[in-house]
Amino acid sequence: MTVNKELWTQLHENPSTTSIDWCWLPGWSFAPTVFAELYQQLPGRHWGANIHSTTATFTEQAQTLAAQAPDNAIWIGWSLGGALAMAAATKSNARSIITLATGASFTQRPHQQGGMSATQFEDFSHQFNTAPAKTARRFLGLCSQGSRDAKATLRALAEHQLPAEEAFDELTHSLAWLGDYQLDTQNAKSPQQHWYGNDDALNPHGLIPSQPSCSSGHAFFLRAEGRDELLATLKPFVQNTQTTRNKQLVAQQFSRAAQSYDQAASIQQRTVSRLLEQIGEISGHWLDIGCGTGAALPSLLALGAEHISGIDLASGMLEQAAQRKGLLPNQVTLLQADADDLPIDSNSQDGVFSSLMLQWSEDPNTTLQEWARVLKPNGLLAIATLIPGTQRELRQAWLAIDNQPHVNHFADTNTLKLALQNNGLTLLHEAQSCLQEDYASLPELLRGLKAIGATNVNPGRRVGLGGRSALIQLDKHYPRNADGTLPLSYEVIWLIARAGA
Structure with missing residues (x-):
């Protein structure tokens, strides 16, 4: 189908003899350019979306992303973006789905390991409403926590974070999605991989079945060892999911x-x-x-x-x-x-x-x-x-x-x-x-x-x-x-x- 270029922005294109489209969905408060060191090394066309909204529900946003995305794409999302990728893939003919540091839910649920407590999440939401810029910087720290070089990870993330005060309405509305969403990996029939970093302060366990990274922290893919490991796995994974007609x-x-x-x-x-x-x-x-x-x-x-x-x-x-x-x-x-x-x-x-x-x-x-x-x-x-x-x-x-x-x-x-x-x-x-x-x-x-x-x-x-x-x-x-x-x-x-x- 024709890609809606108002919603999806072409981030990069690497010449390829086969037609591969990638849909990149970032975490809350970030732009899709946060994935640059990944998509610049992968073949095909790379599309990114601003996942945030001022009006849509989580499910509605996932449906909109699916309806206006390229067909037969590889969906890859980080944190909240991973949750949206999973939800969108149930409405699209996805070639495959990869999530990074995405849990079945962001906040704690019964019989689920990890996640932010409801009290902590309410406190964070309140702080963002009263001091958005300061709270957004605090979120950078949470995403960097556990990384082997937290300061370098924080600096790298800061380059791709949306300005909290300018994007206040979008970020406030989509922040509620973090507290509400719950995923079931069985709903998506496409091949899947779910990665998480060690010592992640936000989502200590990925979706099941999950693949632990050799890197650490919520933004583990920004570290060289995590990025290289992910790329080494993604390339053959993409080849293995390319199906052929008889x-x-x-x-x-x-x-x-x-x-x-x-x-x-x-x-x-x-x-x-x-x-x-x-x-x-x-x-x-x-x-x-x-x-x-x-x-x-x-x-x-x-x-x-x-x-x-x-x-x-x-x-x-x-x-x-x-x-x-x-x-x-x-x-x-x-x-x-x-x-x-x-x-x-x-x-x-x-x-x-x-x-x-x-x-x-x-x-x-x-x-x-x-x-x-x-x-x-x-x-x-x-x-x-x-x-x-x-x-x-x-x-x-x-x-x-x-x-x-x-x-x-x-x-x-x-x-x-x-x-x-x-x-x-x-x-x-x-x-x-x-x-x-x-x-x-x-x-x-x-x-x-x-x-x-x-x-x-x-x-x-x-x-x-x-x-x-x-x-x-x-x-x-x-x-x-x-x-x-x-x-x-x-x-x-x-x-x-x-x-x-």
């Missing part, structure tokens, strides 16, 4: 839809027609990767291609392509193959054409590396693919019901351009547009998706649609046009690139 399952879905595909695939037809318009006259040997039922093959021949190899992993699609009229055996070869492992000689193709296939790739860089391999010097690459925002209406409706993955994750424009660049492909032209299809009812919309094979094959998906009650809820939350129809949006990008000489 390619054979995707192929089976499309094979089952092969006979109904052409009648239902209006968006796909509009997309391929526009891609054909953008390449102009061509010649020589071309590949059509993800050729499906072969809709583009006659047009590629008409534009001047002497021979085309149509490639698809779905056997049912190739069977339909073989029945397409007007294709002569000496002009077209149909091959069942994986787009990441083409049975084609290197430097053998004058062009590669692919419409609405690349979005099924788990790693666009790896896929484009293989496509670049088969291109001759100065060969042409023509791609149409989907980017974030696609099927946003369906995704948002499902998020109101559960946090299971119901809509695919799409690589964004920057990731695609970087992958082209990494593989020696020079971008010649790009265009982007939102194509929308409208349906009379939810059953018609779901039938339409099934007819083109675009059903849910994500890991961790719910088997089936969840029954009649889930569909009733989905219908209730699905947005409508003014005429009562149900919109379904597709954000499409067209890219034309050329291989090096």
Whole structure:
């Protein structure tokens, strides 16, 4: 989905061949830049939010953060920010969740170790109301207590603390969240890690199961030993939580839809027609990767291609392509193959054409590396693919019901351009547009998706649609046009690139 940049600020971006978004939520009274020495060393895009509010409840703030955050992000929060990350992740399709010095509650509860007593918390709240600047400085001391170099930790924290008097209303309101929130780690289904520092004066025990740091204090991650340990664990943890779709399952879905595909695939037809318009006259040997039922093959021949190899992993699609009229055996070869492992000689193709296939790739860089391999010097690459925002209406409706993955994750424009660049492909032209299809009812919309094979094959998906009650809820939350129809949006990008000489 499109990130709300009024709520989320992009803190940093490290070039990466895969699309990874991070959501950083700081502790009470701090700005997200407190994490700078962590996010500057991690791949992907890093987003931070001012977690404070003057009106919202804790639950409402978590819901707002989830609704306006990037999809499939890694959520990482410190103290109160960790609590908000946990609560928000129950409302979003989070890739994973990491908390730092976050307890099940901030104040003491029956049968719970640690936490500030209710009396101490009331006293602290009263002091902040009467002397905000002084009390905020006291809070720096509490966060630094237990650190092996408390003075250095206090100085580092002070650089990122919000001005107490200027932010008084926000800090006063969100301070109450610290006293009220209670978490249950079972509510979030994403992979989790919960870290805490030794001798933490505020949250001596993290969420269960917790991971003790070799560093100490509430802000243990600011110390070199704590930061390095955390980074060493985060990098493989991120890799381990990257799930992949089963390619054979995707192929089976499309094979089952092969006979109904052409009648239902209006968006796909509009997309391929526009891609054909953008390449102009061509010649020589071309590949059509993800050729499906072969809709583009006659047009590629008409534009001047002497021979085309149509490639698809779905056997049912190739069977339909073989029945397409007007294709002569000496002009077209149909091959069942994986787009990441083409049975084609290197430097053998004058062009590669692919419409609405690349979005099924788990790693666009790896896929484009293989496509670049088969291109001759100065060969042409023509791609149409989907980017974030696609099927946003369906995704948002499902998020109101559960946090299971119901809509695919799409690589964004920057990731695609970087992958082209990494593989020696020079971008010649790009265009982007939102194509929308409208349906009379939810059953018609779901039938339409099934007819083109675009059903849910994500890991961790719910088997089936969840029954009649889930569909009733989905219908209730699905947005409508003014005429009562149900919109379904597709954000499409067209890219034309050329291989090096």
